Amino acid sequence: MTPATVGHPFRIRRDALPLTGPESLDPLLTRIGDARYVLLGEASHGTSEYYRWRELLTRRLIEEKGFSFVAVEGDWPDCHAVHCSVTGAPGAPEDPAGVLEDFDRWPTWMWANTDVARFCRWLREHNARLPQDRRAGFFGLDVYSLWESLQAVRDYLSEHVPDAVDRALDAYRCFEPYAEDPQSYAMATELVPSGCEPEVRELLVHLRHSAEQAAAADGGLAGFAARQNAEVLSGAERYYRAMLRGGPESWNIRDHHMADTLDRLMDHHGPRSKAVVWEHNTHVGDARATDMAAAGLVNVGQLVRERHEDDGVVLVGFGSYQGTVIASDRWGGRARAMRVPPARDGSLEDSMHQALPGDSGLFVFPPTGTHSDAGGTTRPAWLDDVCDHRAIGVVYRPEREKWGNYVATVVGERYDAFCYIDRTTALTPLHTAPADTGEEETWPSGV
Incomplete structure (x- = not known):
């Protein structure tokens, strides 16, 4: 062009x-x-x-x-x-x-x-x-709020689905060593390519189900917000892993996440x-x-x-x-x-x-x-x-x-x-x- x-x-x-x-x-x-x-x-x-x-x-x-x-x-x-x-x-x-x-x-x-x-x-x-x-x-x-969304998911589960808190803690413990530093997490995935992806995937699947239950109980806003925070977790985790590799992938992950949201x-x-x-x-x-x-x-x-x-x-x-x-x-x-x-x-x-x-x-x-x-x-x-x-x-x-x-x-x-x-x-x-x-x-x- x-x-x-x-x-x-x-x-x-x-x-x-x-x-x-x-x-x-x-x-x-x-x-x-x-x-x-x-x-x-x-x-x-x-x-x-x-x-x-x-x-x-x-x-x-x-x-x-x-x-x-x-x-x-x-x-x-x-x-x-x-x-x-x-x-x-x-x-x-x-x-x-x-x-x-x-x-x-x-x-x-x-x-x-x-x-x-x-x-x-x-x-x-x-x-x-x-x-x-x-x-x-x-x-x-946007997709950037990995730690803030993780904390929001944890708080939501503690209040509405306390039996599911252990799953949130698994994801939290996976990210915790990186001290809320996405670049440190992205660099670590070079050594362990899957990063925290399995923990986030499990949390997201479970939270979708929990959000549907909450939507039926409270009109939907709290459950919808919690599910969206889980979607941010999933998108951000992939974004930060892709960011280190460079190229168009991280940009495309971010814009797909925004369009999906x-x-x-x-x-x-x-x-x-x-x-x-x-x-x-x-x-x-x-x-x-x-x-x-x-x-x-x-x-x-x-x-x-x-x-x-x-x-x-x-x-x-x-x-x-x-x-x-x-x-x-x-x-x-x-x-x-x-x-x-x-x-x-x-x-x-x-x-x-x-x-x-x-x-x-x-x-x-x-x-x-x-x-x-x-x-x-x-x-x-x-x-x-x-x-x-x-x-x-x-x-x-x-x-x-x-x-x-x-x-x-x-x-x-x-x-x-x-x-x-x-x-x-x-x-x-x-x-x-x-x-x-x-x-x-x-x-x-x-x-």
Whole structure:
């Protein structure tokens, strides 16, 4: 896939719609229609405008189209605590911002920031006006929380199925020597290739049965959460073993886990449920329309399209030309505001800047193969060009802009719509101290 300059700026400007406020999202709401899956991306994990526009669209989806929950690129246990707060669960904190402040897995700023806190406070207020069974939830899709999920499984079994605690202890004892350090565990599996896989498999099988019993007894939430923590155990154990070997396997394990978690959430919420997903563009945009495919990588957007096309899937990408971003120059390092230089010449962002200098724009793409009544195509030709598309991870080094930080992309196949903001600003973390992390950087640069 060889990048080339995107179509003439005049053609891009002709196809741009205003992006000025919540009402300017009407054409995108029309495009979404009755779709059950709406995946909203971001070109970085540290840009306020991406979070703000996702919030505005998500609020409208929840209020006007009855979307059931928001699922994010975050850990299940942490996000479950947020879910309890925003849905007003008994005993949960009244202010979701306090729950977000307790997030301690690096990079904490991804979810512990003022933009997410504002959205979660709105969501709690919105939910408070609704009966419990219509309240919109907040869930984490990611795979990293091996030890937190193991402890959650142990606690659940101790309370609900005490006879099964021994099985949890077997898994706990297997991991215990690694002192909650996933890299140490991954290295140990080089000597004992099966690692803790047998213990985790046995625990998962047993917990599925226990979760079904609990679901029948308590309406399903406690049992579902416990089973999901067991699924995280299984996914994380495989992820950390694959991580040491390198290559695409660990990325693919992670994205399959996130897509599988989304499926479980939809099943749990019933046949009329609808999901909004917040993740990085590299997870949301269909990998088949990028050079990720040539590297053997799949992603959530691709998997959701493949599995649920008949239910309606809309993928929305985001990008900008320049500005500032919260990131770190190394994995596990301190977050700081960094300058994002002007986009690479000939990139998607550069072409949009030429078309909309200093402005923002919404692009809603006609489906591939769309034709007008006269027989001519109504799909802009520039959507099918191969171009460089910027991707900033939690680890960011602006000096690499000339040769890194971009993904070769056919934008009209990767997304169904795109939000462009010419100049963006760094978000505001709720806390800035780095947390210890045992995870390694993921491709590309921790997204």
